[in-house]
Amino acid sequence: MLASGAAVAYWQGGRADDRAVADDAGDMLEAPTAEADVPPAPEPSADPSESPSASSSSSSSPPPSPAPSDSPSATTGTIDIPATGPGTFTTAQADGSVVGTGSRVRRYKVMVEGGIDVSASAAAAEISAVLADRRGWTHDGVNSFQLVGSGSYDFVVKIATPGTVDRICGAAGLLTRGEVNCSVGTDVVVNLKRWVLGSPEFDGPIGEYRALIVNHEVGHRIGHGHEGCPGPGRPAPAMMQQIKGLDGCVANAWPYDRDGRYLGGPAVP
Numbered sequence: 312m313l314a315s316g317a318a319v320a321y322w323q324g325g326r327a328d329d330r331a332v333a334d335d336a337g338d339m340l341e342a343p344t345a346e347a348d349v350p351p352a353p354e355p356s357a358d359p360s361e362s363p364s365a366s367s368s369s370s371s372s373p374p375p376s377p378a379p380s381d382s383p384s385a386t387t388g389t390i391d392i393p394a395t396g397p398g399t400f401t402t403a404q405a406d407g408s409v410v411g412t413g414s415r416v417r418r419y420k421v422m423v424e425g426g427i428d429v430s431a432s433a434a435a436a437e438i439s440a441v442l443a444d445r446r447g448w449t450h451d452g453v454n455s456f457q458l459v460g461s462g463s464y465d466f467v468v469k470i471a472t473p474g475t476v477d478r479i480c481g482a483a484g485l486l487t488r489g490e491v492n493c494s495v496g497t498d499v500v501v502n503l504k505r506w507v508l509g510s511p512e513f514d515g516p517i518g519e520y521r522a523l524i525v526n527h528e529v530g531h532r533i534g535h536g537h538e539g540c541p542g543p544g545r546p547a548p549a550m551m552q553q554i555k556g557l558d559g560c561v562a563n564a565w566p567y568d569r570d571g572r573y574l575g576g577p578a579v580p
C-alpha cells in the first residue's frame with residue numbers, strides 16, 4: 312500500500328509538469344490530477360450513484376423484479392466505451408439554423424468517432440441545446456452559434472474513445488491518460504468516458520456535466536479565461552476549472568443564471 316501510494320504521488324507530480332506546458336490544454340489536463348481517482352469509477356456501478364434519490368424515494372418497497380426497472384435508467388451510463396477506435400469521425404448534419412441573436416456567428420461542427428454508440432445527430436442536438444439555453448453564452452448578446460455540416464468553422468466538438476483522445480491530444484503534447492478531455496486549436500476533444508459517465512467532481516446529472524464541458528470549452532473559444540470561486544456557497548463559474556475542486560462554491564454548468572446575471576468569479580491566471 313505504501314509503495315503504491317508513493318508511486319501515485321510521484322506520477323501526479325510528473326503530470327503537473329506536463330500541465331504547466333500547456334494550460335489551455337489545462338482543461339484537458341485540468342482533469343488528470345483531479346481525476347486520478349477516476350479509474351475505479353468507470354464501472355457501470357458509477358452510474359447508479361447519479362440517481363440514488365430517484366430510487367430511494369421508492370426504496371420502501373423494492374420491486375419484485377429489479378432488473379427491468381434498472382435497465383431504463385442505466386441506459387445512458389452503460390453504453391460500451393471501447394478503449395480506442397478507428398480515429399475516423401461522422402459529422403453531424405446541420406440545417407443551418409442559428410441560435411442566439413448576437414452578430415458574431417460562431418460556426419461549429421459536431422463529430423463522433425466511428426464505432427461508438429453515440430449518434431452524431433443526437434450529440435449535436437444536445438450541444439446545440441446547451442448553446443441555445445437562456446443561461447448559455449448567447450445571453451451575452453454578442454455571440455450566436457450555427458451548427459454546420461461542412462465548410463469553414465470556428466470550432467469542432469469531437470466525441471472520441473479514450474485512445475483516440477489520447478492520440479489527438481498527445482500529438483499536441485497533452486497527457487490525457489485515457490481519462491480526460493482536451494482542447495487543441497479549434498478542436499474540443501471530448502472523451503467518451505466523460506461524456507457518458509460524467510466526473511466524480513461534478514455533483515449533478517450527466518446532462519449538466521455535458522453542459523459544463525460545452526460551456527467551458529466554448530467559453531475559451533470565444534475568449535473567456537479561467538475564473539475562480541467568488542465566495543462560499545456561490546455558483547461555481549462555468550469558466551472555473553471545477554474538476555480541480557470547488558473552493559466552497561456549488562457545482563454549476565452555466566455562464567448565466569435564469570435572470571440573466573453572469574455567474575462569474577475573479578480571473579485566474
Ligand SMILES: [Zn+2]
Pocket residue numbers: 335337338527531537550552
Ligand atoms: Zn479551461
